[in-house]
Amino acid sequence: MSQATVAKTGKSKPPSPWKPAKPNKKLNNPNAVLSLNGRWGYLFTAPFFVMFLIFGLAPIVYSVYIAFFNWDALGTQEFIGMANFTELVADDRFWNALVNTLDIWLLSTIPMLIMSIGLAAILHNPSLRGSTFWRTILLVPNITSVLAIAIVFGQLFGRDFGMINIIIGALGFEHVDFIQGTTSSHIAIAAMIVWRWTGYNALIFLAAMLAIPGELYESASLDGANKWKQFLYVTLPSLRNTITFVLIVGTIGGLQVFAEPLILGGSYNGGDSGQFSTLTLFLFDQAFVAYKWGYAAAIGIMITFIVAIVSIINFFITRKLAGDGK
């Protein structure tokens, strides 16, 4: 079968019986098992596509539609063209939420990336004892609910009796009102995100490090590279794709952050003066407190654009930083 198809499309040489035929470019799936009847594929993927169409795609398309309407929960449906978007661009709350979101994202992403790569490097050490135990512990923060953790962190960051302020006080400094301040509340939220995702990402990086061929390290150490140089010139460049992946996934999640600020502030406002209001929190506020569905849908579309732009920027920056080996 595969020989026949290669012969049909092949221009240069006849298929050799000794070498496996190259995958046919014309196949829809080059890795498929051709002796199985491919048409069943439609049936097998149908449940996913039908369900996703109804509960995933249709709402998204409809959301784009209502973004062009003055549409509220009570039944008003009036086409207003781009008015939601022009109003949004002039809305201070939107810009405030955007700045807060980006700030929280930066404050969480950079420390998390550095710490998770560092942890992975420690776990990558072949002479580490109890590696299964350490790996398992790293995943514990990731399985708990944001709600439970936000309650604990909210208390730990409390102004008067929070553990963190007690330590700050014991060191001789003034207590910090984490929730009321802008940057300080962002730090508290970022801390929750870092706590939750550092271990998880460390495992991702560890898996990538274990896939690096050992010869690379051997030849590097023969060339006299010490531990740090090996990390810098062997490990890091090999992690390029993984860093990009972690950054993009982290961006998609990080720019939609809402559960932590929602619980920390107890409302969709994001603090008394909106000091930690985020884009998604603003969306929910407009959708389910103000019931301005058209306006909220427009916010959702803006979030999508922002996520796309930041992901693309991330993609190119990591390529550059991690030494694009062409």
Add this chain to the structure above:
Amino acid sequence: MSNALAKEQTLPRPPKNKTPKWQKMSFMGYFALVLVTFLSVFPFYWMFIVASNGTEEISKIPPTLVPGPRFFTVISHVYEVLPQFNQALLNTVYVGTIVAVAQVFFSAIAGFAFAKLNFRGQRYMVLFVILTMMLPSQLGIIPLFMLIGWAGWIDTLLALIVPALVTAFGVFWMRQVIDAQVPNELLESASIDGAGVFRAYWSIVLPIIRQSSFVLGLFSFLATWNDFLWPLLVLNTPENFTAQVAVNQLKSSYAIDYALNMGGAFLSTAPLLVLFIFVGRRLVRGVMDGAVKG
């Protein structure tokens, strides 16, 4: 479990006596790991400390760092404020189990088709699945809310179950797993022996992907258990609450009663921690198997 062990032992590691000097674990390395372990576990410990001491004991300097005697008082207070708390836990288990089983089933058959079958449009369908994973999940939340209302599912558990039956992530993950773990030769020889697509899936693919399916199911279960905003939006009566909504209800009933809140948080977290003791290692393997390498 035994599979996990076997895999663990085959990890490439040089014999101990040959370890070059630069590879020795430093004291700082262990110190960092101990510190991270402490930071990872402390919030859970603190949850219990506050829940067992009461808010007053915590509101002093320096605060108590050991468990107190009031744990059961606080827990019974939780049940006073929200008598349906057990119902909420049961609801969560119910929803989580259905969602996990459905996601594994639908993801595995679709993932199998995408990995091993050749049909027209296959490539574009896979691309479509990957692209949908990039979309912010909140983008369609308002129309979804309208749709659920139109179906009459507001304030029912169906509102949580039906939209969660399939995910693009699950399908993509299963495609990767089946592609990596099921050799084409096995499927080819089965079909030469006369097995059709169903038979090949049932007797060859399924036994191989059992471990990974279990991991995907666990992740779906955990995600459902911890989902917070959507249940909060669609559920109104305490009989239908999930654990997260129930905990949140404690928060809004009183100003800030930390002991009460952390008691609820503890009740909603403890089942997961117990589950984790049994399945943690497999989850770790699942995360690492699914990682983008290189």
